[in-house]
Amino acid sequence: xxxxxxxxxxxxxxxxxxxxxxxxxxxxxxxxxxxxxxxxxxxxxxxxxxxxxxxxxxxxxxxxxxxxxxxxxxxxxxxxxxxxxxxxxxxxxxxxxxxxxxxxxxxxxxxxxxxxxxxxxxxxxxxxxxxxxxxxxxxxxxxxxxxxxxxxxxxxxxxxxxxxxxxxxxxxxxxxxxxxxxxxxxxxxxxxxxxxxxxxxxxxxxxxxxxxxx
Amino acid sequence: xxxxxxxxxxxxxxxxxxxxxxxxxxxxxxxxxxxxxxxxxxxxxxxxxxxxxxxxxxxxxxxxxxxxxxxxxxxxxxxxxxxxxxxxxxxxxxxxxxxxxxxxxxxxxxxxxxxxxxxxxxxxxxxxxxxxxxxxxxxxxxxxxxxxxxxxxxxxxxxxxxxxxxxxxxxxxxxxxxxxxxxxxxxxxxxxxxxxxxxxxxxxxxxxxxxxxxxxxxxxxxxxxxxxxxxxxxxxxxxxxxxxxxxxxxxxxxxxxxxxxxxxxxxxxxxxxxxxxxxxxxxxxxxxxxxxxxxxxxxxxxxxxxxxxxxxxxxxxxxxxxxxxxxxxxxxxxxxxxxxxxxxxxxxxxxxxxxxxxxxxxxxxxxxxxxxxxxxxxxxxxxxxxxxxxxxxxxxxxxxxxxxxxxxxxxxxxxxxxxxxxxxxxxxxxxxxxxxxxxxxxxxxxxxxxxxxxxxxxxxxxxxxxxxxxxxxxxxxxxxxxxxxxxxxxxxxxx
Numbered sequence: 001x002x003x004x005x006x007x008x009x010x011x012x013x014x015x016x017x018x019x020x021x022x023x024x025x026x027x028x029x030x031x032x033x034x035x036x037x038x039x040x041x042x043x044x045x046x047x048x049x050x051x052x053x054x055x056x057x058x059x060x061x062x063x064x065x066x067x068x069x070x071x072x073x074x075x076x077x078x079x080x081x082x083x084x085x086x087x088x089x090x091x092x093x094x095x096x097x098x099x100x101x102x103x104x105x106x107x108x109x110x111x112x113x114x115x116x117x118x119x120x121x122x123x124x125x126x127x128x129x130x131x132x133x134x135x136x137x138x139x140x141x142x143x144x145x146x147x148x149x150x151x152x153x154x155x156x157x158x159x160x161x162x163x164x165x166x167x168x169x170x171x172x173x174x175x176x177x178x179x180x181x182x183x184x185x186x187x188x189x190x191x192x193x194x195x196x197x198x199x200x201x202x203x204x205x206x207x208x209x210x211x212x213x214x
Numbered sequence: 215x216x217x218x219x220x221x222x223x224x225x226x227x228x229x230x231x232x233x234x235x236x237x238x239x240x241x242x243x244x245x246x247x248x249x250x251x252x253x254x255x256x257x258x259x260x261x262x263x264x265x266x267x268x269x270x271x272x273x274x275x276x277x278x279x280x281x282x283x284x285x286x287x288x289x290x291x292x293x294x295x296x297x298x299x300x301x302x303x304x305x306x307x308x309x310x311x312x313x314x315x316x317x318x319x320x321x322x323x324x325x326x327x328x329x330x331x332x333x334x335x336x337x338x339x340x341x342x343x344x345x346x347x348x349x350x351x352x353x354x355x356x357x358x359x360x361x362x363x364x365x366x367x368x369x370x371x372x373x374x375x376x377x378x379x380x381x382x383x384x385x386x387x388x389x390x391x392x393x394x395x396x397x398x399x400x401x402x403x404x405x406x407x408x409x410x411x412x413x414x415x416x417x418x419x420x421x422x423x424x425x426x427x428x429x430x431x432x433x434x435x436x437x438x439x440x441x442x443x444x445x446x447x448x449x450x451x452x453x454x455x456x457x458x459x460x461x462x463x464x465x466x467x468x469x470x471x472x473x474x475x476x477x478x479x480x481x482x483x484x485x486x487x488x489x490x491x492x493x494x495x496x497x498x499x500x501x502x503x504x505x506x507x508x509x510x511x512x513x514x515x516x517x518x519x520x521x522x523x524x525x526x527x528x529x530x531x532x533x534x535x536x537x538x539x540x541x542x543x544x545x546x547x548x549x550x551x552x553x554x555x556x557x558x559x560x561x562x563x564x565x566x567x568x569x570x571x572x573x574x575x576x577x578x579x580x581x582x583x584x585x586x587x588x589x590x591x592x593x594x595x596x597x598x599x600x601x602x603x604x605x606x607x608x609x610x611x612x613x614x615x616x617x618x619x620x621x622x623x624x625x626x627x628x629x630x631x632x633x634x635x636x637x638x639x640x641x642x643x644x645x646x647x648x649x650x651x652x653x654x655x656x657x658x659x660x661x662x663x664x665x666x667x668x669x670x671x672x673x674x675x676x677x678x679x680x681x682x683x684x685x686x687x688x689x690x691x692x693x694x695x696x697x698x699x700x701x702x703x704x705x706x707x708x709x
Contacts, residue, residue: 171398
């Protein structure tokens with residue numbers, strides 16, 4: 001099964017780069033959804049653990065939330081707004097892609113420095129999850145549109161989820177449920193917030209949210 | 215003690231029910247009254263377990279070790295109850311004119327009440343949980359539940375503050391989760407397995423065997439993550455915006471407890487890190503540096519501040535820095551930090567609540583136009599004057615004493631530079647705040663703004679915390695000495 005695992009991990013990296021180079025909001029939401037589905041499948045692609053009910057149930061919940069519920073919430077939030085493109089990001093797309101390459105190599109370097117007790121068989125789980133976290137942070141900082149910042153947050157969370165699969169022996173069920181619920185509420189609240197900001201500013205450029213200073 | 219400990223989860227369910235009751239409320243005034251009575255009631259009920267733990271010193275633990283109340287969390291729980299009660303008791307009066315003018319309609323009041331009790335129960339989850347993962351879930355839930363409390367009045371500025379708060383704190387708290395995972399992964403070499411790898415008690419019990427590199431990495435992530443929400447510099451950018459845009463009772467709970475709750479998570483992790491790294495003060499140094507940085511950043515912004523609520527927000531940043539510095543010094547410093555936490559929350563909530571009323575009557579946040587408050591309204595003027603005097607460390611108030619104790623702790627442990635930088639920060643804050651405070655209180659104002667007549671209850675809830683702040687500076691009851699000492703002992707590694 002390690003082959004499947006590696007395929008998923010490589011696909012995760014590719015989805016990061018598509019997000020870094022893409023400006024259409026609808027497109028970004030779709031890619032983030034695919035990334036969520038792949039992350040949800042990650043625990044099921046491990047061989048040794050066997051497919052216990054718990055792993056399957058949690059995996060399905062993650063796939064359902066990240067792959068279907070979140071994109072729906074985000075799509076509803078942007079439907080009202082006129083523009084469906086990122087408006088002039090703080091960092092251009094080519095530079096973003098370069099930053100992605102940098103993040104990936106930094107992750108591999110960092111992985112060599114830290115000794116993690118690995119749970120999954122693939123050697124590249126940790127660097128991939130670290131690079132997803134970096135990419136997520138980068139998107140939050142480098143994009144102007146509120147929706148794209150939320151997508152950055154989702155990529156960050158996906159990275160953390162993959163990291164938790166790789167390094168933690170057993171996250172208690174209650175904690176995992178709590179984390180999932182928090183994520184759901186987070187995206188829900190952010191969706192409403194974007195909608196409200198739309199109503200007030202008639203376009204959700206979070207850069208206009210810059211009145212409060214000092 | 216076991217049956218008594220089981221009361222804790224039952225009591226924590228109460229705010230959830232009250233939250234649902236608020237959602238079903240019919241009139242805005244009724245919902246706000248329910249908030250006041252409900253919060254005060256819940257606080258009185260929690261006084262029992264808090265008193266038992268703080269007086270007896272023994273932690274309350276439920277079977278299965280998921281819920282645990284020790285001296286550190288009991289002290290925080292006490293502060294939580296005081297701050298929420300003060301805020302809730304102020305709400306009916308604060309929103310009275312909006313209810314009359316119908317700018318706060320039933321839907322908005324329902325949302326306010328529901329989120330108020332919702333955030334209260336999330337804070338309880340943080341304090342009562344022995345599981346670091348559940349504690350994280352609680353902190354993230356408080357972020358989400360309090361976000362819409364900032365924009366009770368929907369304006370572009372309040373939406374901006376809300377978005378900044380939501381995004382910065384969510385990303386920050388996600389970092390803290392990574393830290394929690396790293397901490398859990400550090401149990402690799404020990405015999406801890408499964409569910410236990412996130413329990414604070416089992417991490418403490420086998421701290422010596424943890425993987426040191428992962429513990430250190432985890433703590434750094436947690437300080438950055440929880441520090442973002444606790445408002446430690448340089449991750450504090452959201453703080454002045456959110457505090458200045460929120461309605462006064464919400465600002466009071468933000469400054470009085472939301473920041474403390476997040477700092478509590480760092481303080482909770484500190485003894486594990488210290489025990490795992492051999493007690494050489496690796497973790498403490500980080501807190502000292504973060505604390506000093508926050509104090510000096512806050513001091514710089516307080517000097518140039520023109521907006522009253524932002525001034526108070528930066529003062530919160532300063533005080534979070536002081537608590538973190540005290541905890542970092544350990545020993546007498548940790549005692550002072552716990553004392554400081556209680557006094558700061560008392561003073562800051564009163565300051566925000568009084569400032570809220572004054573700002574409402576004057577219609578501006580600008581301190582240059584807020585003059586002669588004492589003559590315009592003796593009650594709120596006295597509230598603002600004495601709470602700010604207390605907060606900047608004027609002599610007989612409790613905060614002066616705790617700051618003095620921190621300086622002594624720093625000098626006692628030979629940290630001369632720390633003590634000097636701390637004193638420098640205090641002096642800048644004192645001078646900077648006083649410059650505006652004096653005209654704000656005494657310079658005559660024309661025409662005099664009209665304040666609604668203050669009720670007996672309102673006199674009571676302004677005078678009471680202020681006299682407590684004053685008395686604590688003069689005499690400290692044995693009960694509190696014991697409480698602070700046992701909470702400080704937890705920080706120093708007692709179990």
